[in-house]
Every structure is written in C-alpha cells, then in structure tokens.
C-alpha cells in the first residue's frame with residue numbers, strides 16, 4: 001500500500017562541503033536525502049573551513065547552489081569572536097549553531113564566558129541550536145532564560161537531559177529538542193558489535209536506561225533529526241576514528257518500523273520529521289512536494305550500496321518495514337524506486353527570501 005507523506009526535512013546534516021569532499025559533498029548528501037524521503041536538509045557549519053562569517057557563508061552557499069539536488073539552508077557557527085556582523089547574517093542562514101561540547105571539527109565554545117554575545121545578539125525569531133550535553137545543557141537552559149530567548153537542543157541522548165528539557169518545558173521555557181535514530185535504537189552495548197571506532201559518535205551512545213527514557217519522554221521530543229555525520233570506512237576503522245554515523249537513508253525506514261510495531265503513530269512521525277521542523281526553523285512551504293512510502297515493504301538494511309560516500313550503516317542487518325517509493329519535489333519526480341531523477345543544482349535555498357520567506 002502506497003501512502004503519501006509530506007516532504008521530510010532534516011535539520012541536522014553534515015554535508016562536509018567545502019573541505020572534506022572525500023567524506024561527502026552536496027551532490028551525494030542530497031542524493032542520500034532524497035532516497036531517505038527528505039526534500040530539504042539544514043547543513044551544519046563544521047566544514048573546513050567552518051562557516052563562521054559572511055565570507056565563509058558565501059563560499060558554502062555557492063557550493064550548495066551548484067551541488068544540491070534537494071532544498072536546503074546552511075547554518076552559521078558561533079565562535080568566541082561572535083559579534084553584530086555575524087548576527088546580521090541571521091536571515092540568510094538556517095540558524096546559529098553553538099558547539100558547547102567538544103565534537104568533530106575545530107569549533108568549540110569551551111568557556112561559558114564566550115556564550116554571551118551569541119545569546120544576546122542572535123535575533124529571537126531566528127533559530128539558535130545548541131550541542132549541549134549534561135551540565136552544559138543545564139547551563140544552556142540557564143542562558144536561554146537569562147537572555148529570554150528560544151533555543152533548540154540538538155541530538156538529546158541521555159535520561160538526565162530529556163528530564164531537564166521536560167522540566168524546562170513544564171515551566172513554559174521556550175525550548176525545543178531533537179532526538180536522533182541511533183540514540184533511540186542503539187546503546188553502548190552495541191559498541192562491541194559495531195567495532196570500537198565505528199561506534200564513536202557525539203553524544204556518545206547511552207545506556208539502556210537512557211534509551212528507554214527517550215522513548216518514554218517522546219511527548220517532549222519535537223523533532224527527529226538524523227545527525228547524518230559521514231566519515232569513510234577507512235577513517236572509522238583507522239587509528240583516530242572520528243565520531244559520527246551516516247543516517248539520511250535509514251531514518252524513515254526505522255521510524256516506519258516503529259509505526260508498524262505500534263511504538264509510534266504515523267502522525268507522531270510526520271509531526272517530528274516535517275511539520276514541527278518547518279515551524280521551529282521557520283521554513284517556507286514547499287509547494288507540490290510529497291513522499292510516497294510503501295508501508296508493507298519488508299527489507300534488511302544492507303552493509304553497502306548506500307548513496308552517501310560513507311557507504312556503511314550502524315543499522316546494517318536490521319529488518320525494517322517501510323520503504324520510500326517516490327519523492328516529488330516542487331512538482332518534479334526527484335526520486336523513484338532507487339533512482340535519483342533531478343540534477344545537482346535543482347535544490348533551492350530555503351532562506352533565499354529571508355527568515356519568513358515564501
């Protein structure tokens with residue numbers, strides 16, 4: 001049975017271009033997105049060089065304009081030198097990303113003394129996304145209160161963190177959050193099976209208690225985001241394995257499997273992968289855009305043969321129920337039965353007309 005869903009939007013994708021095209025580029029990342037049912041991706045700024053100012057933003061957007069096959073927007077990263085010049089870029093970017101914990105790439109706002117300018121100057125109506133784990137999440141929520149502005153918490157992974165967010169939401173604080181499939185399906189107990197370097201990811205995989213707490217608190221989870229973070233097989237197997245998993249092509253099949261197993265409703269999934277993302281990130285409607293899924297298709301996620309250059313998956317071997325049949329983007333069939341049918345450059349910048357652009 002074919003069912004029509006709205007075009008999915010992934011607000012957390014590491015495209016790697018410019019600078020690390022051996023891991024991924026705009027062409028391959030957006031092919032993977034379309035194959036996964038996503039018609040728009042928001043690209044993280046920890047590229048090489050990172051996107052931190054007008055010049056690096058312009059260069060990144062030029063790459064996106066020529067390479068992207070689905071719609072997109074590009075994040076800006078806050079550095080210790082954040083000031084009014086960066087704040088003025090708000091209408092042109094997906095949002096501001098603040099790396100409050102150490103992760104892949106050079107950007108790290110190590111001391112909370114460096115957080116003030118971004119919290120003070122970034123426009124309230126523009127998305128501010130924090131990578132904040134444990135005590136850093138408590139600190140970020142305090143800053144959001146101090147400056148009376150909304151924040152969106154990336155990839156919540158732990159019981160203590162989802163409970164902090166629940167507490168903040170119960171008090172009416174303007175916080176939203178996302179959870180990634182790997183934190184909902186995997187735990188640290190999967191590390192030996194995956195292999196040590198392969199299991200590396202930030203936030204690290206949690207315990208079974210953490211995973212169950214995420215499922216038990218899904219009512220405070222606004223968004224499912226992949227945190228698609230491709231690294232090559234050689235890098236993951238090598239001496240200094242970088243953290244991150246590819247995820248664009250496996251997320252929807254996993255969530256549709258949860259629907260099949262009655263752990264979620266289809267409405268839960270559509271809210272968190274389309275409607276809530278559009279609302280929180282203030283993205284314009286994509287006209288004549290939808291995804292056709294086969295809810296009955298039963299298949300095993302393969303080891304290889306993915307569109308991402310990473311070409312591996314921490315979910316390889318999982319039997320799933322549900323498959324993307326066709327993706328229509330702005331009236332054009334962009335993907336059908338294994339084939340991507342729109343060229344690089346077909347994708348449009350969702351911020352071309354600013355923050356509330358139509």
Ligand code: NCD
Pocket residue numbers: 014046103104105131200201202203227229230242243244245
């Ligand atoms: C991400 C990456 O590789 O860019 N890695 C990861 O483990 N998630 C960075 C990040 O999102 O923290």
Ligand code: ZN
Pocket residue numbers: 012014044227228229
């Ligand atoms: Zn990430």
